[in-house]
Amino acid sequence: MWFITFIFANLIGRPARSLLTLSGIAIAVAAVVSLLGVVRGFETSLLDLYQGRGIDVMVQQSGRLQMASSVLPESLGDKIAAVEGVAAVYPSLIEVLSMLPDDMMGVVVQGWPAKSEPLLRLDLIAGGLFESSTAREVVVGKRLAAALAVEVGDVTELVQGEPFNVVGIFDSPNVFDSGSMFAPLGALQELMLREGEVTMFGVVGESHEPGALRDLATRIAAADSKLSADVADDVAQRSTEIRLARSFAWLTSMIAIMIGSVGMLNTMMMAVFERTREIAMLRALGWRRRRVIALIVGESTLLCVAGAVVGIAGAILMVRFLSEMPAAGRLVAGDVAPDVMLQGLLLALLLGLLGGLYPAWSAARLAPVEGLRHD
Amino acid sequence: MTEPLVEADTVSRYFVDGDVTAVSDVSFRIVAGEYVALVGKSGSGKSTLLNLLGGLDSPTGGTIRFAGRDLADFGDPANFRSSQLGFVFQSFHLVSVLTAAQNVQLPMFETDLSARQRRQRAAELLELVGMSHRADQRPQKLSVGERQRVAIARALANRPALLLADEPTGNLDSSTADSIFRLFDSLHGDGMTLLLVTHDKLLAERADRVLTMSDGRLLSDQSR
Numbered sequence: 001m002w003f004i005t006f007i008f009a010n011l012i013g014r015p016a017r018s019l020l021t022l023s024g025i026a027i028a029v030a031a032v033v034s035l036l037g038v039v040r041g042f043e044t045s046l047l048d049l050y051q052g053r054g055i056d057v058m059v060q061q062s063g064r065l066q067m068a069s070s071v072l073p074e075s076l077g078d079k080i081a082a083v084e085g086v087a088a089v090y091p092s093l094i095e096v097l098s099m100l101p102d103d104m105m106g107v108v109v110q111g112w113p114a115k116s117e118p119l120l121r122l123d124l125i126a127g128g129l130f131e132s133s134t135a136r137e138v139v140v141g142k143r144l145a146a147a148l149a150v151e152v153g154d155v156t157e158l159v160q161g162e163p164f165n166v167v168g169i170f171d172s173p174n175v176f177d178s179g180s181m182f183a184p185l186g187a188l189q190e191l192m193l194r195e196g197e198v199t200m201f202g203v204v205g206e207s208h209e210p211g212a213l214r215d216l217a218t219r220i221a222a223a224d225s226k227l228s229a230d231v232a233d234d235v236a237q238r239s240t241e242i243r244l245a246r247s248f249a250w251l252t253s254m255i256a257i258m259i260g261s262v263g264m265l266n267t268m269m270m271a272v273f274e275r276t277r278e279i280a281m282l283r284a285l286g287w288r289r290r291r292v293i294a295l296i297v298g299e300s301t302l303l304c305v306a307g308a309v310v311g312i313a314g315a316i317l318m319v320r321f322l323s324e325m326p327a328a329g330r331l332v333a334g335d336v337a338p339d340v341m342l343q344g345l346l347l348a349l350l351l352g353l354l355g356g357l358y359p360a361w362s363a364a365r366l367a368p369v370e371g372l373r374h375d
Numbered sequence: 376m377t378e379p380l381v382e383a384d385t386v387s388r389y390f391v392d393g394d395v396t397a398v399s400d401v402s403f404r405i406v407a408g409e410y411v412a413l414v415g416k417s418g419s420g421k422s423t424l425l426n427l428l429g430g431l432d433s434p435t436g437g438t439i440r441f442a443g444r445d446l447a448d449f450g451d452p453a454n455f456r457s458s459q460l461g462f463v464f465q466s467f468h469l470v471s472v473l474t475a476a477q478n479v480q481l482p483m484f485e486t487d488l489s490a491r492q493r494r495q496r497a498a499e500l501l502e503l504v505g506m507s508h509r510a511d512q513r514p515q516k517l518s519v520g521e522r523q524r525v526a527i528a529r530a531l532a533n534r535p536a537l538l539l540a541d542e543p544t545g546n547l548d549s550s551t552a553d554s555i556f557r558l559f560d561s562l563h564g565d566g567m568t569l570l571l572v573t574h575d576k577l578l579a580e581r582a583d584r585v586l587t588m589s590d591g592r593l594l595s596d597q598s599r
């Protein structure tokens with residue numbers, strides 16, 4: 001018999017309790033992994049929304065908390081282009097339209113001049129890009145195309161009575177992207193009655209090195225008091241949405257961890273108390289304290305690892321299911337990042353150790369004579 | 376004179392809880408190969424003395440030496456128990472989730488034996504106590520006499536120098552008890568040193584030597 005066989009036998013010999021504890025741990029781990037997984041997906045989506053676009057520095061109206069409310073005159077583009085270290089400037093108007101029934105998030109429409117860098121980087125799976133900046137044409141993300149039920153050659157109304165031709169469909173691993181569409185800047189400005197106005201300027205630097213980009217952002221901001229400039233990566237990291245989502249995920253995770261460890265502690269304390277005589281007997285047979293500790297901690301750790309495996313599998317299924325749902329699908333990326341799964345596993349190991357160590361220690365400390373008298 | 380295997384030198388055990396002196400000034404020696412019975416009325420201190428000899432409890436006075444070495448010098452007496460002692464209890468204390476053969480292997484975790492060697496040794500021991508045919512049964516499926524045989528095989532796992540048993544037949548009917556007696560006899564025949572606590576007159580009569588306790592004191596020490 002291996003030592004692990006004894007550990008297994010103890011867990012299998014008490015199936016109801018082991019299964020209950022295992023499910024408790026699994027639920028805690030599933031909650032933590034799916035929450036952190038969703039937030040992480042959200043975060044990376046937002047991050048490469050900018051990075052994948054080839055935009056180094058984002059220039060917005062100064063003093064605005066959220067980018068959506070920023071308004072700048074398109075004419076400021078020339079001033080920015082004149083700043084030292086700027087390779088290219090692309091003006092962009094971002095609008096959130098209500099195109100789908102019962103959609104609380106709305107559909108993001110980005111207006112960019114034809115042939116600007118972010119457009120050229122799109123991964124087109126059907127059709128092509130618009131050629132003119134004033135044409136009533138759109139390139140639609142795959143998820144959005146599915147939600148709107150449109151294909152290349154179809155017509156979609158951005159606003160009631162305002163038809164646009166769908167000229168291309170693009171794919172993106174990014175849920176935000178894939179749920180959005182691109183329109184020619186001029187056409188969008190005209191549609192929204194915002195001629196000459198933009199939300200922001202996307203700047204490509206001559207150097208892409210982070211230090212150089214920070215300096216560039218400072219110079220751009222200094223060029224006009226209406227401008228505030230940030231390195232694209234920093235914008236994503238600092239975004240209020242991400243910070244909120246992160247804190248909520250951690251808060252909920254903490255609660256899940258607390259519940260999980262109390263459950264584990266309870267189970268292991270019961271397991272030790274119930275087996276007081278057995279543990280005393282093992283000590284009488286010559287088991288050293290550390291072997292008793294190894295037994296109890298081994299049991300709790302094994303339970304937790306099994307719980308973690310079940311929990312992580314559950315989280316993967318849950319996140320996948322959520323990403324398939326029409327209501328949440330445009331917000332949730334379908335995959336849980338491997339390092340989030342690893343976090344879940346480590347968390348479970350921690351639960352196993354914490355929940356097992358104290359009961360193990362009290363079991364090892366028990367005087368064998370006392371234990372043998374215990375009934 | 377032969378070097379004693381176990382030596383109790385004016386050993387006392389006082390319990391603050393209840394203010395009782397369960398063992399009072401007890402001295403005796405046991406040499407290797409002896410078959411000793413420890414008898415006395417209930418509450419006379421037999422179990423307490425046995426626990427002290429096994430290092431499960433520490434004396435409040437006096438010294439216990441094992442092969443010349445003071446038990447108090449062992450950091451964790453578990454090391455000493457694992458290599459030198461075998462314990463048999465009145466209520467067997469078998470682990471219910473393990474088979475007979477696995478129960479016998481429990482003490483071997485403290486040795487260098489490989490899993491395969493542990494399995495082999497358990498098979499030999501079960502053979503010795505006549506339990507080979509029930510090796511893969513859980514204790515619940517065994518009769519009480521069979522359980523005690525498994526417990527004895529387990530006590531012998533690490534080839535102890537001394538076998539300590541506290542009322543080993545206390546839970547057995549007389550004919551089952553008799554078969555256990557015969558097992559002890561044969562172990563003694565093979566050279567094992569035995570110290571058995573018992574109420575059982577018949578078992579006591581089989582021993583070479585009978586120690587009688589009364590009120591924590593050693594009343595008599597008779598050899599046959």
Ligand SMILES: Nc1ncnc2c1ncn2[C@@H]1O[C@H](COP(=O)(O)OP(=O)(O)OP(=O)(O)O)[C@@H](O)[C@H]1O
Nearest residue numbers: 390392393395397416417418419420421422423424
């Ligand atoms: N842990 C303890 N705390 C307090 N008193 C104890 C403890 N262990 C034993 N005693 C007392 O010590 C005395 C001797 O007990 P012990 O169990 O050694 O007797 P015994 O001879 O084995 O009796 P029995 O034949 O009933 O098993 C008793 O009065 C008992 O109440």
Ligand SMILES: [Mg+2]
Nearest residue numbers: 421422423541
């Ligand atoms: Mg007793």
